[in-house]
Amino acid sequence: MELLEGETLLHHLATSPSKAMPLAPLLDIAIQICDGLQAAHDKGIIHRDIKPANIFLTRRGPVKILDFGLAKLASTEEGEEIGSPEGAGITSAGSKQPSRETGTETPRGIHTNLTRTGIAIGTTGYMSPEQVRKEKLDARTDLFSFGLVLYEMAAGRRAFTGETAAVVHDAILNQTPSPSE
Numbered sequence: 001m002e003l004l005e006g007e008t009l010l011h012h013l014a015t016s017p018s019k020a021m022p023l024a025p026l027l028d029i030a031i032q033i034c035d036g037l038q039a040a041h042d043k044g045i046i047h048r049d050i051k052p053a054n055i056f057l058t059r060r061g062p063v064k065i066l067d068f069g070l071a072k073l074a075s076t077e078e079g080e081e082i083g084s085p086e087g088a089g090i091t092s093a094g095s096k097q098p099s100r101e102t103g104t105e106t107p108r109g110i111h112t113n114l115t116r117t118g119i120a121i122g123t124t125g126y127m128s129p130e131q132v133r134k135e136k137l138d139a140r141t142d143l144f145s146f147g148l149v150l151y152e153m154a155a156g157r158r159a160f161t162g163e164t165a166a167v168v169h170d171a172i173l174n175q176t177p178s179p180s181e
Contacts, residue, residue, distance in 0.1 A: 006059045010052035019156030026153050032063035033146060041139040044074040050145035051126040074138055124165045125158055132169045151177055
C-alpha cells in the first residue's frame with residue numbers, strides 16, 4: 001500500500017479559517033480530481049462515493065482519490081460489478097452495513113460481486129439523484145457527487161444538509177443549492 005502524507009480534503013476544509021477555498025488551489029485540485037475520475041471511467045470503473053473524505057491532498061502535490069471500496073465496473077453485457085457486495089451500503093455516519101457475498105470469478109481472474117438495482121449505496125450528502133432513487137448508475141453519478149464537492153470547496157458549506165438522511169435525500173431530489181454568500 002502506498003504511504004500518503006498529507007490530509008483529506010475534508011480535513012483541509014474543516015481546518016481552513018475561511019472554509020471556502022481560493023480559486024487557484026480549488027482549480028488545481030478540481031483538475032486533478034477530474035483526471036483521476038477520467039482514468040477510472042476510461043477503465044469502466046464507477047467510484048460511487050466521491051466526497052471530501054475520499055479526496056487526499058498529498059504534501060508533494062498530487063491529489064489522490066481514495067476508497068474504491070464501493071466502486072463497480074460500469075454495466076457490461078455480462079453485468080459484472082466489483083467492490084460492493086449485495087446489500088452493502090454506507091450510512092450517513094459512514095459506517096458499513098453487513099453484507100452478503102455473492103461473488104464469482106471472471107475468465108480474467110477478477111473476483112466480482114453481483115449487485116442489484118434498488119440498493120442505495122454511497123454517503124448521504126454526496127449521493128446523486130440516481131443513487132437516492134436506487135436506480136442503475138453510470139459514470140455520471142461520480143460527476144454529480146464531484147459537483148457537490150466542488151460546491152463545498154467554493155462555498156465553504158455543503159450543498160445539501162438536513163437532520164436525517166430522508167431530509168437530505170429530499171433536498172437532493174427537489175432543491176437547488178443556494179448560491180454562496
